[in-house]
Amino acid sequence: MTRRGPFRRVHTMRCEALLTHPRHGLMAVFTALVVVCLLVPAHAQAEPTMLDEQLDGPYALAGTLHVSDPENLRVELLVDWQDPDNTYRVTMTPLLTRVERVVAGTAVAIGRTRAHGAFEPEADLELTLRREGWRLELIVDRQVLARAWDTTLEGGRVGYSVTGGALPDAMLQPLGEVYMADDFMRTGGGNTTWEAVSGSWGIESLRVDEQRDRMEAEKSANAFSYVGRATEEGPALATTGYWFWSDYSIGAAVRPSGPEAVGVVAYYQDPANYLAARWTSELSEEPDAGTLQIVRVAGGERQVLAQADGGHIPGQWYRLQLRVSEGVVQVHVDDEPRLAATAELFGQGQAGLYTESSEGTNFDSVTIQNWTTLVDDFSEPAPGRWSISDGSWEQTDGTLRATGPEAIALTGSADWGRYSWEALARTEAGAIGLAACSREDDLFVLRLAPAGSDLTCAGQAQIVRVRGGEETILASGAAEVRPGAWHRLRFVADDGLLAGYLDGERVLDVWHPEAMAGQVGLYAAGGASFDSVYLQMLPPPRIARVAKEFTEGDEHWEMVEWASTRAAWLKPDDEEGAWWTKGDYFGDKTIAFEIKNVESSAGEVRLHLEAAPDDESAGVTLVLVTEKGSNTLRATLQSGEETIEEASVEVESTRCSVRFERKGTWVVTTIDGNVVFSVQR
Amino acid sequence: MRRFIVPTIVVLAILMVIGYAWAASIKIVVEGEDYYSIKPSMAKAPSQVASGKAYIHIPLRRPHATTETGPADDGNARFRVRIPSAGVYQLWARAHWYDACGNSFFVVVDDKPATIVGEDGTYQKWHWVKGPRLQLTAGEHIIRFQNREDGAKLDQFMLTNNARYVPVRAEKHTPEYIIKPPKNQ
Numbered sequence: 107m108t109r110r111g112p113f114r115r116v117h118t119m120r121c122e123a124l125l126t127h128p129r130h131g132l133m134a135v136f137t138a139l140v141v142v143c144l145l146v147p148a149h150a151q152a153e154p155t156m157l158d159e160q161l162d163g164p165y166a167l168a169g170t171l172h173v174s175d176p177e178n179l180r181v182e183l184l185v186d187w188q189d190p191d192n193t194y195r196v197t198m199t200p201l202l203t204r205v206e207r208v209v210a211g212t213a214v215a216i217g218r219t220r221a222h223g224a225f226e227p228e229a230d231l232e233l234t235l236r237r238e239g240w241r242l243e244l245i246v247d248r249q250v251l252a253r254a255w256d257t258t259l260e261g262g263r264v265g266y267s268v269t270g271g272a273l274p275d276a277m278l279q280p281l282g283e284v285y286m287a288d289d290f291m292r293t294g295g296g297n298t299t300w301e302a303v304s305g306s307w308g309i310e311s312l313r314v315d316e317q318r319d320r321m322e323a324e325k326s327a328n329a330f331s332y333v334g335r336a337t338e339e340g341p342a343l344a345t346t347g348y349w350f351w352s353d354y355s356i357g358a359a360v361r362p363s364g365p366e367a368v369g370v371v372a373y374y375q376d377p378a379n380y381l382a383a384r385w386t387s388e389l390s391e392e393p394d395a396g397t398l399q400i401v402r403v404a405g406g407e408r409q410v411l412a413q414a415d416g417g418h419i420p421g422q423w424y425r426l427q428l429r430v431s432e433g434v435v436q437v438h439v440d441d442e443p444r445l446a447a448t449a450e451l452f453g454q455g456q457a458g459l460y461t462e463s464s465e466g467t468n469f470d471s472v473t474i475q476n477w478t479t480l481v482d483d484f485s486e487p488a489p490g491r492w493s494i495s496d497g498s499w500e501q502t503d504g505t506l507r508a509t510g511p512e513a514i515a516l517t518g519s520a521d522w523g524r525y526s527w528e529a530l531a532r533t534e535a536g537a538i539g540l541a542a543c544s545r546e547d548d549l550f551v552l553r554l555a556p557a558g559s560d561l562t563c564a565g566q567a568q569i570v571r572v573r574g575g576e577e578t579i580l581a582s583g584a585a586e587v588r589p590g591a592w593h594r595l596r597f598v599a600d601d602g603l604l605a606g607y608l609d610g611e612r613v614l615d616v617w618h619p620e621a622m623a624g625q626v627g628l629y630a631a632g633g634a635s636f637d638s639v640y641l642q643m644l645p646p647p648r649i650a651r652v653a654k655e656f657t658e659g660d661e662h663w664e665m666v667e668w669a670s671t672r673a674a675w676l677k678p679d680d681e682e683g684a685w686w687t688k689g690d691y692f693g694d695k696t697i698a699f700e701i702k703n704v705e706s707s708a709g710e711v712r713l714h715l716e717a718a719p720d721d722e723s724a725g726v727t728l729v730l731v732t733e734k735g736s737n738t739l740r741a742t743l744q745s746g747e748e749t750i751e752e753a754s755v756e757v758e759s760t761r762c763s764v765r766f767e768r769k770g771t772w773v774v775t776t777i778d779g780n781v782v783f784s785v786q787r
Numbered sequence: 788m789r790r791f792i793v794p795t796i797v798v799l800a801i802l803m804v805i806g807y808a809w810a811a812s813i814k815i816v817v818e819g820e821d822y823y824s825i826k827p828s829m830a831k832a833p834s835q836v837a838s839g840k841a842y843i844h845i846p847l848r849r850p851h852a853t854t855e856t857g858p859a860d861d862g863n864a865r866f867r868v869r870i871p872s873a874g875v876y877q878l879w880a881r882a883h884w885y886d887a888c889g890n891s892f893f894v895v896v897d898d899k900p901a902t903i904v905g906e907d908g909t910y911q912k913w914h915w916v917k918g919p920r921l922q923l924t925a926g927e928h929i930i931r932f933q934n935r936e937d938g939a940k941l942d943q944f945m946l947t948n949n950a951r952y953v954p955v956r957a958e959k960h961t962p963e964y965i966i967k968p969p970k971n972q
Contacts (some may be wrong), residue, residue, distance in 0.1 A: 286908075
């Protein structure tokens with residue numbers, strides 16, 4: 107602004123002088139054109155430059171921030187801009203970072219922020235402002251400077267203004283699902299999935315016989331793996347994915363060949379900046395032998411953020427997984443949680459594989475997918491993250507305290523489904539609880555109260571649906587809550603199944619068809635405190651590989667005979683006998699399939715859940731009967747000779763989808779998404 | 788002295804206009820069904836989830852190939868694309884692979900040698916696959932997607948001069964850059 111006034115005045119005077127002479131009219135036009143062109147960048151620094159492009163769905167504003175005047179640098183970013191009075195505004199100076207929700211002209215600070223500090227003159231820094239779901243996140247110079255959570259405004263334009271610098275290459279990058287899988291089943295070129303950053307990398311046969319060098323994919327179900335070898339220059343590192351990937355897990359099957367460290371990498375920026383799960387061997391002679399570490403490499407310096415005992419054994423296959431989300435870093439080995447840390451570095455970046463072995467480390471079955479978490483220890487305020495639905499809430503002394511006869515605070519996204527939600531909670535004589543699947547004045551609550559309380563749930567755990575202010579108790583059971591003691595509560599929402607846990611023990615569950623998705627929250631009655639809340643999404647259910655071997659016999663004709671002897675099914679001795687799976691399936695499970703051409707013929711299908719071939723009374727059986735010319739299915743739920751329930755189901759199209767499920771203590775049957783049976787058994 | 792002012796200003800103005808145009812990010816998004824010509828076994832198919840409700844593909848052969856021994860034919864789709872300004876363009880393909888033996892196409896640009904797009908391990912899912920970087924002149928170019936493996940599907944492809952941009956979902960169609968045969972116009 108200080109430059110622009112005099113600059114404009116000088117040129118205006120010159121234009122007037124030029125226009126006094128007719129010969130110079132053309133000159134004046136061009137001069138004016140040049141002046142306008144020159145003024146555009148200066149003007150853009152004061153008034154926001156609004157990008158023409160608008161993206162549906164999540165996006166990031168990204169660009170290179172050039173710092174010309176470090177002391178006076180001021181960046182203002184606008185997202186979901188509807189008009190000047192309705193927008194999110196992110197402001198950054200050396201001493202301040204601020205996120206504001208501006209509604210009807212009133213600005214309210216939201217989220218957690220920290221200042222960048224002094225900038226270097228003539229520095230070029232990567233800037234990204236992510237708008238993803240309910241979250242806004244500012245990443246500058248590979249540091250997360252702001253994270254806010256709000257959904258008041260959605261959609262709209264994106265703009266920016268910079269003084270003391272410039273953002274010359276601002277662009278909108280769409281964000282979306284993070285997903286990549288690689289089984290390394292290829293021999294040809296053309297692959298651009300992986301980039302070898304250091305060391306040597308290549309796809310090699312897993313065979314150890316004389317056919318190893320032939321690389322014959324058809325001779326094995328899992329012929330190849332990706333092998334990395336460190337060199338004298340240092341570890342081997344290969345990366346995949348894109349610079350904007352965030353909130354994901356990278357899992358890989360890993361087989362170390364020697365005692366050197368192996369690992370997987372997240373938020374990779376360059377060879378000197380990334381996060382990694384680094385795992386050394388029990389057999390190593392190095393000082394850090396036999397440890398699993400979360401390390402951050404920043405500016406080429408490696409720092410251990412967390413460490414646990416227990417190393418790998420060379421030659422053994424493991425599944426190593428690194429998860430990153432909202433500053434939380436976790437490591438799992440063979441699906442067991444082993445290590446966690448916090449790190450606000452980078453905030454986004456590629457994924458990778460890592461080894462310090464020069465003999466080679468095998469990597470296979472790599473899967474990278476979204477991983478979302480919510481963690482809060484209430485050590486610092488986060489305005490806007492929690493919305494008060496009822497009662498009075500106060501964040502104090504590292505806890506969130508509720509007062510009043512009934513209090514509910516909600517957080518998260520209404521789109522969230524299939525999660526585990528937990529918190530530490532305590533009360534003297536009131537009730538403590540968690541809320542889940544909250545959508546528009548409809549939510550499900552797990553609540554518990556000490557025996558001496560005068561509340562209806564005294565000495566009990568209850569799962570309650572609260573809809574339009576009306577309560578319905580769906581399940582209840584005995585539970586011991588000690589007055590004044592901290593208890594860990596957990597509420598799992600899994601496709602209709604709601605399960606409540608107290609101090610790690612499952613105390614009750616219920617299945618409800620409308621408990622599918624929604625926000626999470628905290629519940630209190632008569633005063634309670636909460637701490638250390640933690641949400642994690644449940645992993646997608648694994649699908650047993652039984653259907654493919656049967657349905658694709660035409661395409662994989664050469665495999666049919668092989669499959670019939672080694673597949674998961676046992677062929678019955680007689681024609682009408684049941685096909686039994688070879689495996690035992692523990693815990694919750696679903697049999698899902700389609701019935702095609704319901705009207706075309708009469709027939710019967712019997713599905714046995716948790717049964718045994720030699721015990722007809724074991725488990726639960728679903729019998730579905732079709733009649734020729736009718737679109738009505740007769741469904742019967744049985745246990746041995748006992749009929750549990752019967753129903754007739756009219757299907758709308760010629761094919762219908764059937765799900766027969768064990769969900770906690772419930773057996774649920776749905777046809778075309780409609781619940782036919784839900785019984786506790 | 789004044790006689791140099793006008794030319795200088797004109798040159799400056801032209802340079803600035805060219806500069807802005809050069810700096811502009813270009814995205815050319817072509818639907819699979821925008822082909823100028825198609826040769827079997829490449830075929831068009833309808834879809835509820837593909838952009839434009841259609842895609843092109845090399846249909847699964849029965850039995851499906853279990854080795855990478857080479858394609859059974861040279862089925863292909865030819866696209867005529869108008870490049871607005873010369874530069875280096877990144878090619879992206881929105882693809883759906885059947886399995887490890889159905890996860891690539893050959894791509895031939897003008898009369899240049901064929902390159903492979905695909906060979907990644909994401910199966911049974913529409914996703915964007917990075918292709919070659921192409922030095923293209925302004926004007927018309929022919930891009931050919933050709934059979935390499937059966938079970939490979941193509942929904943869209945994109946050419947962009949923005950090296951940092953990565954497509955993640957179906958992109959907005961840009962018919963202004965696509966030349967179609969008269970009967971399809």
